[in-house]
Amino acid sequence: MHPRHWGPRVEAWLEVERDQLFLWTPVMLGVGVAAWFVLLSPVEWLAFLGLCAGVALVAAVAASGTRLRRALLWSAALAALGCGLSWGRAERVAAPVIARPTIAQLSGRVERIDLLPARGTMRLTLSGLGAGLPDHVRVSVPLDPAPPAVHEGDAVSLRARLVAPQEPAVPGGYDFARISWFQGLGGVGKALGPITVTPAPRGGPSLRERLSAHIRAQIDGSAGGIASAFASGDRGGIAQSDEEAMRDSGLTHLLSVSGLHISAVVGAAFFLTLRLLALWPRLALRLPLVAIAAGAGAAAGIGYTLLTGAEVPTIRSCVAAVLVCVGIVLGRDAFTLRLVAAGALAVLLAWPESLVGPSFQLSFAAIATIVALHEIPAVKARFAKRDEAWWGKVAREIGALLLTGLAVEITLAPIALFHFHKQGLFGALANIVAIPLTTFVTMPLEALALLFDTVGLGTPFWWATGKSLDLLLWIARSVAAWPGARAALADMPLGAFALIIGGGIWLILWKTRARLFGLFPLAAGVLIAAAAPPPDLIVTGDGKHLAVRQTDGSYAILRDRAGDYVRQVLAERGGTLAELSDLDGSDGASCSADLCRATLSSGGRSWRVMATRTPYLVDRPLFEGECAAADIVVSDRRLPYWCRPRWLKADAVLLAKTGGLAIALSDQSVATVRTPGDAHPWVRAAEANFNSGGANRRGGPARGRGRRDTAAPRNAHSPDRGEHSRPLPHGNI
Structure with missing residues (x-):
């Protein structure tokens, strides 16, 4: 087709799709937000803004009156707005970040309490700590032997060890530094010893705290934690194993107060208000009961959102629910993609950083898929209500749930694999039972239990609620234990x-x-x-932990004493569901107390890897020979200049610049946590932390120095420190 014919055809197509054009408003705003996070420096951000301005200018001077012109103009403007919003918000929330690990006496006010009884701890977010400390820090306080009687608004004094929020340990990992930056957290740590509490005037536990404590007192264990999550958004009482089972079975969305819970609350308030008001004929004849019930539903949704902590998924669902109520009042079809687009637009304008988080992506992808699926004429006709036998209605509802669940699972799979490197495969089947159970049994029973508790008669309802939650947990554990219930992916570019x-x-x-x-x-x-090839080697940012891929696809770890968190991070990045084995004794590897050597075959050749596993010194002749024979050397220390592997020396000096590494030997690619030239503020804060000495490691370089050594440092593998060295014969390595 000749290019001159493209314009009329595109214009005709856009005319047919004119009702869909508004849906692209949050998409183009999101393109600008994503551009700011993906691009690295102010120069690149300004170049993107200039590109948007150029596109808008071309569209502005083009032939007027065409939808293509207006679409390009608005798209460029929205993309520029998204980039500017992200940049502006990152600068607006900027707060001091602790420069180096330190032990300090903290005296401040409690802003937020996150109680985690399943983990034996509580997290206190503190503010007003005074000069020399960040504006906001989060401190973990153990609940054993007895939890401190502290509430939001109280003044506390405690001694704690604080560190800066950590960047991902490995490429593609959880970026706590970025999330903390937008939350205003300048440090995290753990309390050392008891805390002193000064109650606030007119203080005491908040409604959310009292509600969570009351529910957990009625129902024990993870079932009580889930009941508390439904009512107040507090998930701290759920055991980690049960959270993993919920995630692996595709039911973890039930634990986050979002669309399902808001819909149940708004729907219940709407139904009860309408039914109660209809009992008075005079009111029914004179007042717009539907509009009043919609207002009551919207008010209930807003109140429930505030009660549960007003997290972004809850706010998104609340905005959507309020728009549904407005649509009911106006007599419009409320369940449309326009509603979803309006909700996404509201969230992005207020919190543009939420776009890059899994919560925003999963929630909006799910609701958009559900709405779009049921707007397809064939689907709408197939599952429309009709006069038929009861068993036909039940079969139709089950079919609709199964189709919807399958569509949502397919949509969410790439998002889950990108962020978490694994995804449950049987969520559609589990949700057929779990969603009706939660919506029509558990939540109504819990609401009745809370209502009847006001007159002391809630015990039977709590018993029934607990049994329904036990059933939910049984479903989650059973589905998670099915063969092939989970899929894993090492890396999604x-x-x-x-x-x-x-x-x-x-x-x-x-x-x-x-x-x-x-x-x-x-x-x-x-x-x-x-x-995308899975990594053959995964190195954490501190250089202490190394995972080596085995021939069967599993991974072996350098230090067998590594904790559960480190093992989980390395397994997720490797895309494996198997437990990490010990490198010592694995195929192609041999280890001594201080060093490990492994041989891998990839890309048509053999690779020799050598890693240090203790802080002790090794004689120079031995260590220099091992370095020369190795293709890759990994160490948590700063290695001397004479350690020269054939390809890569991943010691403290290199890792300080790159962060954690994921190395694929088949194509000799190296993924890093840090990218040279990255000027995002949380990255700058992490680099300043290292340069100030906050990340200086044992045997590492002096503060801020990154130059190549010309002589062996005093604490390196030097022969003049033989009295502290542990020489190793080659046969033991």
Whole structure:
């Protein structure tokens, strides 16, 4: 087709799709937000803004009156707005970050309490700590032997060890530093010893605290923790093993107060208000009962959102629920993609950083998929209500739930694999029982129990609530234990993820056959993700932990005493569901007390890896020979200049610049936590922390120095320190 014919055809297509154009408003705003997070420096951010300005200028001077012109103009403006919003918010929330690990006496006021009885601890967010300390810190306080009687607003004094919020330990890991930056947290730590509490005037436990404590007193264990999560958003009482079972079975969305819970509360308030007011004929004849009931539902949703802590998923669901109530009042169809787009737009304008988090992506992807699926004419006709036998209605409802659950699972799988490196596969089946159980049994029973507790008659309802939650946990544990219940992926490149998300959005938002063009980027993203090689070596940012891929796809770890958290991080990054074994004794590896040597085959050749595993010194002749024979050397120390492996020396000096590493030997690619030139404020804070000495390691370089050594440092593997060395014969390595 000649290019001059493209314009009229595109214009005709946009005219047909004119009702869908508004749906792209949050998408283009999100493109700008994502650009700020992906691009590295102010120069690149300004270049992006300049590109948007150029596109807008071209569109502005183009032929007027066309939808394509207006679409380009608005898209460029929204993308620029998204980038500017992200940049501005990152600077607006900027707060001091602790420079180095320190032990300090803290005296401040409690802003937030997160009680985690299943982990034996509580987290206190403190403010007003005085000069020399961050504005806000979060301190973990053990609950054993007795929890301190502290409430929000109280003044506390305690001694704690504080560190800066940590960047990901390995590439693709959880970026606590970024999240803490937008939360205003300048340090995290653990209390050392008892705390002194000065109650606030007119203080005491908040409604949320009292509600959580009351529910956990009625129902023990994880069931009580889930009941508390439904009512107040407090998930601290759920055992970690049960949380993992909920996640692996595809039911973890039930633990986060979001669309399901808000819908139940708003729907219950709407129904009860309408039924109660209808009992008075005079009111029913004179007042708009539907509008009043919608207002009551909206008020209930807002109150429930505030009660549960007003997290972003809850706010998103509340905005959507309020818009549904407004649509009911106006007599409009409320359950549309326009509603979803309006909710996404509201959240992005207020919290643009939420776009890059899994919560925003999972929640909006799920609701958009559900709405788009049931807007398809064939699906709408197949599952529309009709006069039929009761068993036909039940079968139709089960079919609708199964189809919806399957569609949502397919949509959420790439998001879960990108962020968490694993995903449950049987969530659609589990949700067929779990969602009705939660919506129509557990939550109504819990509401009745709380209501009847006001007159001391809630015990039977609490018993029934506990039994329903035991059933929910049994479903989660059973499904999670099925063979093949989980899928794992070592790495999904950012480009592949962007292609999948872009293709999925294109498929969902358009109505005509042009939507099928979204299949091409989606398929390309899937193929790229599937072809990405798993890492052969994973090194944590401190250099202490190394995972080596075995021939069966599992991983062996350098230090067998590594904790559960480190093992989980390394296993997730490796895309394996198997337990990490000990490198000592694994195939192709041999270890002594101080060093480990492993031989791997990849890319048509053998690779020799050597790693230190203790802080003790080794004689120079032995260590220099091992370095020369190795392709890769890994150490948590600063190695001397004469340690020269054939390819890569991942010691404290290099890791200080790169952070953790994921190395694929087949194509000799190295993924890093840090990227040179990254000027995002939380990255700058982490680098300043290291340069100030906050991340200085044993045997590491002096403060701020990154130059190459010209002589062996005093604490290196030097022969003149033989009285402290532990020489190793080659046969023992």
